[in-house]
Each structure stands twice: as structure tokens, then as C-alpha cells.
Amino acid sequence: MDHVEQSHPFDKATQLTGEAGEYKGHTSEDYANMVGPFGGVTAATLLKSAMKHPDCQGEPLSLTVNYAAPLSDGEFDIKADPVRTNRSTQHWIIQLFQKNEVMLTCTAVFANRRKTWSILEAPFPSVPAAKEIPSMPTMGLPAWVGSYDIRTVQGELSILSDKTPEELDNSVTLQWIQDNPKRNLDFLSLTAICDAFFPRIYIRRKEMVPIGTVSLTVYFHVDSETLNQHGDQEVLGHARALRFNDGFFDQTGEIWTPGGKLLATTSQIVYYRK
Amino acid sequence: MDHVEQSHPFDKATQLTGEAGEYKGHTSEDYANMVGPFGGVTAATLLKSAMKHPDCQGEPLSLTVNYAAPLSDGEFDIKADPVRTNRSTQHWIIQLFQKNEVMLTCTAVFANRRKTWSILEAPFPSVPAAKEIPSMPTMGLPAWVGSYDIRTVQGELSILSDKTPEELDNSVTLQWIQDNPKRNLDFLSLTAICDAFFPRIYIRRKEMVPIGTVSLTVYFHVDSETLNQHGDQEVLGHARALRFNDGFFDQTGEIWTPGGKLLATTSQIVYYRK
Numbered sequence: 001m002d003h004v005e006q007s008h009p010f011d012k013a014t015q016l017t018g019e020a021g022e023y024k025g026h027t028s029e030d031y032a033n034m035v036g037p038f039g040g041v042t043a044a045t046l047l048k049s050a051m052k053h054p055d056c057q058g059e060p061l062s063l064t065v066n067y068a069a070p071l072s073d074g075e076f077d078i079k080a081d082p083v084r085t086n087r088s089t090q091h092w093i094i095q096l097f098q099k100n101e102v103m104l105t106c107t108a109v110f111a112n113r114r115k116t117w118s119i120l121e122a123p124f125p126s127v128p129a130a131k132e133i134p135s136m137p138t139m140g141l142p143a144w145v146g147s148y149d150i151r152t153v154q155g156e157l158s159i160l161s162d163k164t165p166e167e168l169d170n171s172v173t174l175q176w177i178q179d180n181p182k183r184n185l186d187f188l189s190l191t192a193i194c195d196a197f198f199p200r201i202y203i204r205r206k207e208m209v210p211i212g213t214v215s216l217t218v219y220f221h222v223d224s225e226t227l228n229q230h231g232d233q234e235v236l237g238h239a240r241a242l243r244f245n246d247g248f249f250d251q252t253g254e255i256w257t258p259g260g261k262l263l264a265t266t267s268q269i270v271y272y273r274k
Numbered sequence: 275m276d277h278v279e280q281s282h283p284f285d286k287a288t289q290l291t292g293e294a295g296e297y298k299g300h301t302s303e304d305y306a307n308m309v310g311p312f313g314g315v316t317a318a319t320l321l322k323s324a325m326k327h328p329d330c331q332g333e334p335l336s337l338t339v340n341y342a343a344p345l346s347d348g349e350f351d352i353k354a355d356p357v358r359t360n361r362s363t364q365h366w367i368i369q370l371f372q373k374n375e376v377m378l379t380c381t382a383v384f385a386n387r388r389k390t391w392s393i394l395e396a397p398f399p400s401v402p403a404a405k406e407i408p409s410m411p412t413m414g415l416p417a418w419v420g421s422y423d424i425r426t427v428q429g430e431l432s433i434l435s436d437k438t439p440e441e442l443d444n445s446v447t448l449q450w451i452q453d454n455p456k457r458n459l460d461f462l463s464l465t466a467i468c469d470a471f472f473p474r475i476y477i478r479r480k481e482m483v484p485i486g487t488v489s490l491t492v493y494f495h496v497d498s499e500t501l502n503q504h505g506d507q508e509v510l511g512h513a514r515a516l517r518f519n520d521g522f523f524d525q526t527g528e529i530w531t532p533g534g535k536l537l538a539t540t541s542q543i544v545y546y547r548k
Contacts, residue, residue, distance in 0.1 A: 061522060062489040062543050064338040066381050068358040068365040083369070084342040084376045089488065089545075091342040091379055093367060095357070102358045105365055107340050107379050109488055109543075113520040117548040121444060121478075122516035170395060204395075214363065214383055215336040217491045219524050219543045221517045242396035242528065243495045243536045246387040248335060250493050250539050252526060254516065262517045265524050267541050269336050269383075269493045271363075274391045 008183045009147060010192070013037075014045045016052055016078065023049050023078040027071065031144040036071040038144035039213050040195030042096070044188040046106045049080040050092045051187070056082070057090045058110035059224055060187045064217045066105045072098060088112045113223050124260035127153045130176035130234045136160070148196055149234070151176040157198050158206040166207075171200040171241045178234040185230045185263075187220060193235060193255060194218045194266035200241035200251050201272050209274045214248070216268040222261065230257055247272060282457045283421060284466070287311075288319045290326055290352065297323050297352040301345065305418040310345040312418035313487050314469030316370070318462040320380045323354040324366045325461070330356070331364045332384035333498055334461045338491045340379045346372060362386045387497050398534035401427045404450035404508045410434070422470055423508070425450040431472050432480040440481075445474040445515045452508040459504045459537075461494060467509060467529060468492045468540035474515035474525050475546050483548045488522070490542040496535065504531055521546060 013028030025045055027037040043065040050056055077097045084091040094106035133151035137160070155173030158164045177193055199211045239253035248269055255264045287302035299319055301311040317339040324330055351371045358365040368380035407425035411434070429447030432438045451467055473485045513527035522543055529538045 062340070064381060064489070064491060066336075066365055066383055068363070069360065083379060086343065089342070091340055091376070093369075093379055095367075102365070105357060105367055105381050107338060107381055107489075109340055111488070111522065111545075113522070116521055116546075117479075118517075118519045119478075120517050120519075121514070204393075214385070215338070215381075215491075215493075217338060217489075217541065219489075219522075219541070221519050221522070221524070223520070240395070242539055243392075243394050245392045245394075245495050246497070247390055248385065248387070248493075248495075250495070252539070252541075265516055265526070265541070267491065267493070267526075267539070271385075272390075 013041050021080045027073045033142045040192035044191040046094050049078040058112045060220050061111040062109045064107050066215045069103045149180040155203045171204040173239045175237045176234045182232040197239040211272045214269050218266045287315050295354045301347045307416045314466035318465040320368050323352040332386045334494050335385040336383045340489045343377045423454040429477045445478040447513045449511045450508045456506040471513040485546045488543050492540045
């Protein structure tokens with residue numbers, strides 16, 4: 001798996017003890033959200049539970065995490081089960097519990113890649129380099145935001161901007177993002193970064209309303225070797241919503257290297273109350 | 275749930291017997307694929323197993339189906355488990371077995387919608403009406419294709435076209451599609467239609483290679499009342515790939531009514547050998 005434990009708040013936040021698919025973890029103050037932990041780190045922790053399993057084969061290909069109930073700060077239990085192992089793919093069902101109640105459900109697929117005909121179809125967005133954009137201020141925001149360095153090219157949190165009108169005509173965000181402090185990118189941090197877009201409704205409208213991700217999916221387009229080469233550079237996140245309807249909106253996004261490699265595509269459906 | 279059993283090959287294909295989350299089903303010749311059944315109908319059958327459960331609450335919001343092994347034609351067993359029921363959402367883990375082996379894993383979320391601020395962000399594609407486009411020929415193609423009336427606006431199966439070069443510069447498809455014979459749209463047929471795009475690699479390249487969907491996700495943007503109003507009209511499918519890399523490509527898509535309502539967004543990651 002080539003996964004080297006690094007000494008970083010993110011590694012502490014995703015730390016698991018236990019063995020053979022039965023693990024214990026703990027939420028982290030560094031990644032606290034408005035209520036409970038930042039869902040991206042929880043998703044990464046679920047992925048880690050499969051990667052840590054002695055029977056794990058291949059590298060992450062897809063991950064779906066369903067947020068069944070708001071996590072409380074504190075301990076949790078994870079059960080990770082490799083329900084089907086083929087020659088080149090492995091299928092996982094993973095659940096996270098607090099006080100014996102199911103808090104998250106998850107499926108993951110691991111796979112081995114083979115060099116073959118490949119092509120990038122999506123165009124790399126035209127954006128200024130990260131160093132030309134100021135880092136967003138994080139004061140007054142939940143702790144997890146301060147665990148990232150986010151440089152917003154387009155589509156910032158509307159309430160933070162004097163210039164933004166009450167309602168924008170789109171919810172597109174383009175943001176440079178990297179761990180703060182810096183950390184080498186791996187499948188776990190890439191997973192969390194897929195969920196590190198602010199809720200699309202906060203881009204589109206200048207009003208804070210209760211929201212919660214219901215389901216998050218990540219497709220990984222690269223192997224660990226490519227991630228290792230990336231090191232601790234920033235990545236570009238690009239996200240948009242297609243429809244907000246009667247309490248639920250979707251988000252589709254892509255994560256790119258500065259050099260134009262597409263690392264992951266991601267989607268989620270989010271509850272909102274208004 | 276407002277789901278009325280209809281007399282149609284699709285209803286036979288997704289028929290389940292059994293009770294309380296333990297069901298038996300059977301693949302259908304009408305929806306046969308190259309090997310085994312069309313994955314869209316299998317996904318619909320998994321969704322149906324939750325909808326048929328006496329404890330089911332709410333309407334489908336999201337569905338993820340992971341294809342762990344190629345299904346054989348014949349009988350299968352489904353186990354559908356509502357692992358968490360909240361006031362307004364319900365979370366399911368569903369598995370499909372053949373000969374006691376896990377063939378598919380699935381998670382689904384059901385929810386109740388409440389009327390609130392809503393907006394469509396995605397633009398409805400500019401396309402000719404379905405009646406202005408000829409139905410694609412289905413002779414020589416797997417049976418499931420004949421169970422749909424598909425009218426391709428853009429991005430047809432490359433091997434069917436004399437005009438298509440060896441490789442296109444994109445894999446975008448726009449297609450009108452409806453059940454053949456006609457059938458009133460519901461969550462089940464909408465799920466199957468989300469998987470009824472030809473594999474993006476067959477659009478991009480004029481060559482048949484082995485492929486298989488690994489994971490499929492559907493987000494539903496409407497309730498059953500809206501689907502009932504739609505009746506048996508056609509829908510517009512729009513799909514594209516972002517990256518083909520070392521044996522796996524993604525697909526992102528949307529399903530629209532002719533009047534411009536966004537019914538569902540969908541994504542999948544697909545294995546290919548080349």
C-alpha cells in the first residue's frame with residue numbers, strides 16, 4: 001500500500017487502534033466542524049480502516065460514505081469487512097458506530113491498475129497559480145478550516161465577502177487547497193480534500209442555514225506512486241451544484257494537481273434546511 | 275411509496291419474492307447484456323428490495339451499487355437491511371448473492387422532502403426534440419438495448435457509425451431514451467436509465483474492449499409525485515467521461531425531462547481492458 005505513517009494532526013485525527021477489521025478511533029479538535037467532526041476526515045478514517053486491514057489488496061478506486069447520524073465528539077468504533085476479493089478488485093462494507101448505533105455506512109472498492117491506453121478528457125481549469133491568491137482568513141470559522149490553507153480563485157463563502165450580492169447565479173468554486181501544516185498527499189488526505197468544499201448553498205446564497213452531507217462518493221484516478229510524486233504541493237479543487245430541490249442539493253467536483261493531472265472526481269448529496 | 279406494480283417486462287425483470295428484507299429474484303432475457311444481465315436493471319432491483327421492505331420510510335434520495343462479480347443468468351438472493359432510521363432519513367445496506375457469494379454491495383438513503391427554497395443551476399442542454407431524431411437500430415446488440423427506444427443526438431456507439439473516425443476528441447453523449455414498450459417512469463426505471471449510457475470508451479474509440487461498471491451512484495432530485503406527472507414520456511440523458519486511466523474511467527451524467535426538469539444526477543467508475 002506504500003502508506004507511510006506521517007507525524008501530522010491529520011494522522012492523529014485518522015489514527016485507529018485494533019486489528020483485523022475491528023478498530024477504535026477518536027475525533028480530533030483540529031478537525032472539529034460546527035457540530036461534531038469534519039466529514040472529510042471521517043471519510044478518510046473509514047478508508048483507512050480498509051487500508052489498515054491485513055487482508056487489504058490493491059489501492060483505493062472508489063469510496064462512498066453515507067452520513068447516517070451526526071457524530072458526537074469522542075470515541076467511535078469501525079467495522080471493516082472485505083466481503084469479496086477478486087484477482088484484481090476487492091469490495092468492502094464498512095460501518096462506524098457510536099454507543100453501538102450505526103452512525104455511518106460505507107462501501108469501498110480497491111483495485112490494481114495496469115498500464116494501458118489512457119487519456120485525459122476534462123480540460124484543466126484556467127486559474128492563476130496558488131501563490132498569486134491570498135489564503136482565506138479562518139478566524140471565526142470551524143477548526144477544520146484552519147487545518148487547510150485555502151486560496152479561493154472563484155466562489156468564496158458568500159458571508160465572508162462584502163462584494164457578494166444576496167444571491168449569486170451560480171455556485172461554482174475553484175480553490176487551491178493544501179494541508180496546514182503541509183503534509184504529503186496520500187489517498188486519505190485526498191479523500192478529505194474531496195469534502196473540503198464549503199456547502200454549495202453557502203456560495204450561492206449569503207445566509208447560513210443548517211446543512212449536512214448525506215452521501216459522499218470519491219473516484220480515485222491515480223495510484224500511490226503518482227501521489228508520492230506529488231509530495232506536499234497544493235491541489236486545485238473545482239466544484240459546482242446542479243440542482244437545489246426541496247431540502248437536498250448535489251455537488252460535483254474534481255481535484256487536480258497544479259500540473260494538470262486529474263487526481264479524483266467526487267460527488268455528494270447534501271441536506272439543507274431553509 | 276406510491277409505487278404501482280405495472281405489467282411490463284421491466285416489472286418482471288425487477289420482480290422479487292420473499293419478505294422483510296430477504297428476497298429472491300431472477301435475471302430476465304429482455305434485459306440480457308453481453309454477459310449476464312444489464313447492470314441498470316440489477317441496480318433497480320436492489321433499490322426495489324428496500325422499497326418493498328415493510329419498514330421502508332421516505333423516498334429514494336441516493337443509491338450506490340458496487341458490482342463485485344459478474345452475475346450469472348438465473349436466480350439470486352437479496353438481503354436488504356435498514357441499518358438506521360431517523361425522523362427524515364433512512365439508511366440501507368443491501369447485498370445481492372448467488373450461491374451464497376456476494377455479487378453486489380449497495381447502500382441507499384431514503385428521505386422525506388419538504389417544500390423550501392429551490393433552484394436549478396445546471397442549464398438544460400440545447401437539443402432537437404426526440405421525434406426529430408431516428409431511433410437507434412438495435413439489431414445485433416444485447417437484448418437490453420432493444421428494451422429501450424434510444425435516439426442519439428450526439429455521441430453514438432462509434433462502431434455503429436461509418437462517419438466516426440477511429441478516435442473522437444470527446445466522449446459526450448446526449449440521448450433521448452424511454453422504455454420500449456413505453457412504461458410510466460418511476461424511481462426504478464429512472465435508476466436503470468442512469469446506467470443505460472453505452473460505456474464512454476465505446477463512444478471515444480471505435481473498438482470493442484472488455485468493460486464492466488465497478489460502482490454506480492444515483493442522486494434523485496425529485497419525488498414520486500413529480501415522476502407520476504412525467505408519465506411515459508422520454509427523458510434526456512447527458513453523459514461524459516473526465517479521465518480514462520490505466521484500466522478505469524469515470525462517467526458523470528444527468529437525466530432531464532423534455533421540459534427541463536433535472537430528475538437525477540449519476541456517476542460511475544468503469545473497468546476497461548485494452
